[in-house]
Amino acid sequence: MLEGIIRESISKANTKALRNDGYLIANIYGKGVANIHCAFKMNDFIKTLKTKTTLIFPVKVGSQTLEVVVQEYQKDPVSSNIVHVDLLLAQKGIVSKYKVPVKISGIPVGLKNKGVLLLSKKRITVESAPENLPASYDIDVSKLDVGDSVLIRDLAETSKVKIIENPSVAVVGVIKAK
Template sequence: MAEHVLSIKERKSTGKEAARKVRQQGYIPAVLYGYKGNRILSVAAKEFIKIWEEIGEHSILNLNIEDKDKAQVIVKDFQLDPVTKEIIHIDFLEFEKGKVLRTEVPLHVVGTSKGVKKGGILETFVRDVEIECLPRDIPDSIVVDVTDLEIGDSLHARDLTIDENIKILLNPEQVVITIGTPTKIEVPVEEEEVVLAEGEAPAEEVKEPEPEPEPETEH
């Protein structure tokens, strides 16, 4: 997994008003949850977003805290503005080298299954997979090839292929992906009923008049 350096500032003020001022200055309020204690930080929004778009949320970040301290972290959580969808808060989780940690990595589906080509529907029940491993072994994603899945086939957590240094924490019987059968719904066609007014008799069937015989002509 790639590692990237991110410059961080410490901040002393907390609360909504302090966080608002931090954002106005082009920074994102953040909290570092460290194994030695928690710290209140702020990170330059442009710098973080540039790295974020490049690596995503599951990569290791090396925090450079005012050139005085360093910490290896992953992004534990983040909050988005409900209107602008901009990141307005970040939680970093620090880890110790040589110690395993728990995190989630995305499931990446590749290939087009044989069942889908026959009209089946691919259904995904797990988007992120919880794993346990050393920080250096955290994968960017867990890749699943569905090419050979037919209609009715399912792939379980026990079927996921991953490095032996990584432990998947899902129940082995957890269904991850299945190829479902498309359901056809037939709508019955009802005959139109004729509603008669009170006292009105049903109309008799109208017969076409038989053609009159042609008059005989003398030759």
């Protein structure tokens, strides 16, 4: 489990000192809950993100254990290091917006016909309670030929998970190579 420290001060000097010590600055927030200003060790945070199997993962800040989802992160434009992350509390029964990853499987028929597989959307925005949240959208692309695509409206939508994207947007497709 990822462990972090609560930041006593949110001043610029304190933030800079924490970053120099190898910490990643984070904010944890949710509906009806006071914001928690915290910091995590950068390497521990990256390891946790790479090894997690679902969108929701536990963190321990101070004496609290919280279930959170990465909502947004900011990268340094020069070094590409993560400098700040916003974590949304996954509160049971409360509907929020989440970005669910897209996973593709299979080899498209169109690749043999001089086509190229193009993944247009890596994440799909959905509105759901955390207990109904899918881990990912798995799309089988083995039947796609050149010019074929899978649109948002082709994805399975349940009564508890609502897709917020434009239904006519392509998620994945096979285009003709130049």
